[in-house]
Structures are given as structure tokens and as C-alpha cells.
Amino acid sequence: MRWISLRSFSTSAKQGSYLGTAVKLAEEKVSDIQGLPIIHHPGYVCDLPPKHRFPMPKFHGVLNHLIKDGVVQPSKQVRKPKRVEPSHASIVHTKEYVDKFFNGRTSEAEQRKTGFKWSPGLVSRVRYETGGTMLAAVLCLEHGLACSTAGGTHHAFPDYGSGYCLLNDLAVAATFLINQGLVSRILIVDLDVHQGDGTAAMFEGNSSVFTFSMHCGDNFPLKKERSDLDLSLPKGTGDDEYLQALKDHLPWIIATFKPDMTFFDAGVDPHKEDELGKLCLTDQGLYARDKYVLETMRKNAIPCACVIGGGYDKDLDNLAKRHTIVHRAASCVFQDIT
Numbered sequence: 001m002r003w004i005s006l007r008s009f010s011t012s013a014k015q016g017s018y019l020g021t022a023v024k025l026a027e028e029k030v031s032d033i034q035g036l037p038i039i040h041h042p043g044y045v046c047d048l049p050p051k052h053r054f055p056m057p058k059f060h061g062v063l064n065h066l067i068k069d070g071v072v073q074p075s076k077q078v079r080k081p082k083r084v085e086p087s088h089a090s091i092v093h094t095k096e097y098v099d100k101f102f103n104g105r106t107s108e109a110e111q112r113k114t115g116f117k118w119s120p121g122l123v124s125r126v127r128y129e130t131g132g133t134m135l136a137a138v139l140c141l142e143h144g145l146a147c148s149t150a151g152g153t154h155h156a157f158p159d160y161g162s163g164y165c166l167l168n169d170l171a172v173a174a175t176f177l178i179n180q181g182l183v184s185r186i187l188i189v190d191l192d193v194h195q196g197d198g199t200a201a202m203f204e205g206n207s208s209v210f211t212f213s214m215h216c217g218d219n220f221p222l223k224k225e226r227s228d229l230d231l232s233l234p235k236g237t238g239d240d241e242y243l244q245a246l247k248d249h250l251p252w253i254i255a256t257f258k259p260d261m262t263f264f265d266a267g268v269d270p271h272k273e274d275e276l277g278k279l280c281l282t283d284q285g286l287y288a289r290d291k292y293v294l295e296t297m298r299k300n301a302i303p304c305a306c307v308i309g310g311g312y313d314k315d316l317d318n319l320a321k322r323h324t325i326v327h328r329a330a331s332c333v334f335q336d337i338t
Contacts, residue, residue, distance in 0.1 A: 018139075038077045038079070039078075046125040061319070083128050091172065104120070122166070138182070139305075141177075145304050153168055190214070191246075200228075212228065217232030231249060237270075239282055261302060291332065306330055
């Protein structure tokens with residue numbers, strides 16, 4: 001089955017607005033992409049204190065594995081985003097918070113809540129990551145599917161960061177698309193093992209965005225927010241039960257909400273070896289999950305932008321390779337687009 005992208009039925013003027021917007025969000029030419037668009041920037045990584053728990057180097061590892069395994073051809077597919085502008089971050093975050101974070105005025109208590117000590121490098125990294133999700137979102141409208149090698153910072157709230165999340169890239173990108181008039185209805189499929197509490201809170205009562213979070217109920221955050229649909233899974237849920245729960249709900253969401261595009265947060269922390277996950281998915285289970293989501297979007301002609309979400313493992317090489325599962329699934333599904 002071929003992917004019927006928005007290109008099939010949108011006007012040439014609308015197509016031009018996609019590419020024109022993408023040009024403004026990218027550091028380099030994006031009109032010559034051949035194959036699945038992959039968004040990456042060296043600035044996705046910054047220095048952290050020794051033995052910090054957040055696996056920062058994984059972002060470079062993701063791209064390295066994809067290139068080494070021949071999944072991605074850098075010159076044809078990989079493009080760099082610009083850093084998100086304060087004005088764009090402020091469409092979902094308060095101007096006060098954006099100003100404090102961008103300029104190093106968050107308090108020690110606020111920094112502890114995020115899990116990061118403030119630094120200029122951290123700000124730059126977060127801005128590139130958010131810009132990358134925005135660029136992936138616009139390019140998926142043009143190509144049907146696009147993937148970043150970072151993103152999924154769903155614990156950030158309008159006026160504070162939390163749980164390793166400083167800006168909510170999904171909320172910024174979704175609101176940007178709607179404000180630009182590029183789409184009207186957006187579905188966020190959040191399959192990170194932790195509830196997307198910041199995203200849920202930001203879009204509660206917003207009829208233009210449907211938030212779907214499928215997560216481990218006995219896990220961070222302790223206080224859950226209300227998504228449009230929350231599926232709370234018990235500890236130890238494995239491949240078969242997980243995939244069945246997804247299949248029981250995703251088609252219904254699409255049929256009733258009828259989204260123009262989807263953000264897919266493909267967290268790998270439901271994996272059985274994840275340090276923070278508490279679920280029991282295998283590599284094969286994650287691949288089946290990701291391919292099912294993407295094939296469902298293809299079947300329904302819904303463009304999709306993918307981000308990698310959470311994942312925690314002391315073996316950073318294994319973790320980085322685990323994060324490439326969504327890109328491998330996307331590359332397979334993308335072959336049917338053209």
C-alpha cells in the first residue's frame with residue numbers, strides 16, 4: 001500500500017508553504033532531500049557533570065548507528081535544524097519562564113526539578129532539540145514522514161521544567177503548526193513509558209490537539225495529568241499485551257478525531273532492560289509497536305513526525321542502537337511512500 005501524503009490532495013500553494021516554512025527552520029537546504037528526512041544536529045549534545053544519570057551521548061550514537069548500518073545516507077537525508085526562537089518557545093511556555101531559562105535565571109530549586117544544572121550549553125542543546133522537532137513536523141507534511149534523532153520532552157510545563165525536560169518540544173511544534181495554518185487537528189501518540197504529563201496539561205481542553213499517552217501507571221510522574229486518552233499499563237507488561245492494547249485504541253482515536261498529522265513519541269523506556277521503565281518489551285516488541293503506528297498512519301494518509309523519547313541504560317551503545325528502532329521502522333514504511 002502506498003502512503004497518500006498531504007501532497008496528494010493539498011494545493012500547490014499549501015505545498016509551497018510547507019517548504020517555505022521548513023527553509024526558515026533549517027540551517028541548510030531542505031528542498032533536495034532524497035528518502036526519509038532525518039533531523040540531527042551536533043548541538044543535540046552538551047557537556048554534563050561526570051556520572052550524570054542522563055545519557056546525553058546517545059543522541060550522536062543514534063545517527064552513528066544509522067549511518068554505520070546503512071539505514072541512512074547522510075548527504076541525501078540528514079538535515080540540521082536551527083535553534084528554536086524565544087518567540088516560538090513562548091507560544092506554549094510563559095515568557096517569564098523562557099526568559100529565565102534562556103538567560104540563566106532559574107533558581108536552584110527549579111534546576112533540581114529538571115535534573116540538570118543550568119549552563120549555556122544546556123540551553124543551546126534544548127533549543128536545537130526543539131527546533132529539530134519543529135523541522136521534522138514541517139517536513140513530514142511535505143514528505144509524509146520525518147524523524148528527529150532527539151525530542152520527546154513531554155514533562156515540561158508552561159512555567160517550569162521537570163524530569164529532564166526543559167522545553168516541551170511536542171507542544172511547541174504542534175502549536176506552531178496550528179498557528180501557521182499548516183494543519184488544524186493534531187494527534188500526539190506518546191508511547192514513552194512515563195505519562196506525558198506536561199503535554200497533557202498544556203492541551204487539556206484544546207479541541208485541536210488530541211493527547212494519547214500509553215504508559216506504566218506505577219512510574220514517574222507520581223501525580224498524573226489528564227490526557228484525552230490515558231492507558232495505564234501494569235508493571236511487567238510484555239510485547240503481546242502491549243501491542244494489543246495499542247491496537248485496541250489507536251484506530252478508534254483516528255476514526256473519531258480525524259487528525260491532519262501526528263507526532264509519535266517513540267520512547268524506548270518500555271524495554272525490559274531500561275533502568276527506569278518497569279515494563280518488559282523486547283527489541284522485537286518495540287519494532288512491532290513502531291511499525292504498527294507508522295503503518296496505521298500510512299494507511300490513513302496521516303503525515304507523521306517521530307521523536308525518540310526516553311531511554312535509560314548504562315550501556316550507551318546498546319541504548320543508542322535501541323533508539324534507532326523507530327528510524328528503522330520508519331525507513332521500512334517510507335519505502336511505500338513514493
